[in-house]
Every structure is written in structure tokens, then in C-alpha cells.
Amino acid sequence: xxxxxxxxxxxxxxxxxxxxxxxxxxxxxxxxxxxxxxxxxxxxxxxxxxxxxxxxxxxxxxxxxxxxxxxxxxxxxxxxxxxxxxxxxxxxxxxxxxxxxxxxxxxxxxxxxxxxxxxxxxxxxxxxxxxxxxxxxxxxxxx
Numbered sequence: 001x002x003x004x005x006x007x008x009x010x011x012x013x014x015x016x017x018x019x020x021x022x023x024x025x026x027x028x029x030x031x032x033x034x035x036x037x038x039x040x041x042x043x044x045x046x047x048x049x050x051x052x053x054x055x056x057x058x059x060x061x062x063x064x065x066x067x068x069x070x071x072x073x074x075x076x077x078x079x080x081x082x083x084x085x086x087x088x089x090x091x092x093x094x095x096x097x098x099x100x101x102x103x104x105x106x107x108x109x110x111x112x113x114x115x116x117x118x119x120x121x122x123x124x125x126x127x128x129x130x131x132x133x134x135x136x137x138x139x140x141x142x143x
Contacts, residue, residue, distance in 0.1 A: 007053060011078065019082040019121075023108045025053040026077045036073035037095060039064045045072055055108045057101045069096030071110055074119055084119035093117045 011020055011027035020026045023034060033047040034055050046063045049056050060069060070092035076082040086092045093110040094102060094117075101108050112118065 009053075017078040017080075019076045019080060020078040021074050021076065021084065023055040023110075025050050027079075030077045030079075032077070033075050035071050035075065035095070037063065037069045038072050038089065038092065039096075040068040040070070041065060043089070057108055060096060060101060060108075061099065064096040064099065066099035067096070068094060068098065070094050071119070082121055084121055086117075086119050091116050091118060093119065 007028075009026055009028045010022075011017055011030075025034075033049045036045055036047050037060060038045045041064075048060050048063070051058070063069070070089065071094075072086060072092055074084045076084075093112045095108065095110050096102065097111075102111050103109060
């Protein structure tokens with residue numbers, strides 16, 4: 001049987017991030033949750049962590065049931081506690097739709113409306129000097 005390839009974490013390779021967000025684990029030393037989710041049935045919130053270095057979709061679906069799930073907090077994995085949050089329900093990005101995790105290319109994904117869904121930084125970035133920003137975005141429509 002072939003030996004499994006070692007897991008490589010982005011923040012283990014590229015250190016010094018001011019903030020880091022993903023639905024996958026980015027550091028071998030990160031032990032926190034991934035996201036905090038609000039379920040539509042009763043507006044209760046719960047933290048969702050990782051299983052095998054990816055978002056724990058089983059716990060996410062158990063929590064949301066057949067309803068919808070919305071991200072209220074996306075936890076910073078850099079160790080700098082620069083979490084992104086959204087307290088206004090109508091502005092929260094969606095991650096579960098009618099009891100199914102939203103997927104892009106078979107991976108869990110958040111859906112932003114493009115107009116009113118957004119997450120805010122809970123702390124300011126004091127400087128954008130020597131800054132690189134990497135993101136992966138998949139538009140649902142093309143203009």
C-alpha cells in the first residue's frame with residue numbers, strides 16, 4: 001500500500017502572516033475553530049472546527065439540520081486573533097443551503113451575494129506596507 005503524502009500547511013511554509021482565513025487548516029499548530037455559524041431555524045450559533053485538517057462538515061450539517069447556515073465569524077488562523085465577523089443576519093455569507101453544505105469544486109465554500117454579504121475585521125491592520133493578499137474567488141455569474 002502506498003505511503004500517504006505528508007500534509008503541508010501554508011503557514012508552516014510561509015510564516016509571518018498578519019491574518020489567515022480558510023475553510024482548511026493553514027498551520028500545523030493551529031488548534032482553534034474554523035468558523036462560527038448561525039442556523040436559520042432558531043438563530044442559534046455554534047463554533048465549527050476541523051476534522052482531518054478540513055472544515056468539519058458533519059458537525060456543520062448536524063448543527064444546521066435541514067435549514068440554512070450562515071457564517072457569523074471566520075477565525076484567524078495566524079495566531080493574531082484578527083477574526084472577521086458579521087453580526088447583521090442579512091449580511092452574513094451562507095455556507096449551508098437547505099441542509100446541504102455549499103460546495104465549489106467539491107470543497108466547502110461560502111456564498112457572498114456580491115452586494116450585501118461581507119465579514120468585517122475585528123481589529124485594524126496598522127500598516128499595509130509590504131503586504132501580499134492571496135484569495136481564491138469563484139464568481140457565480142460572469143458579466
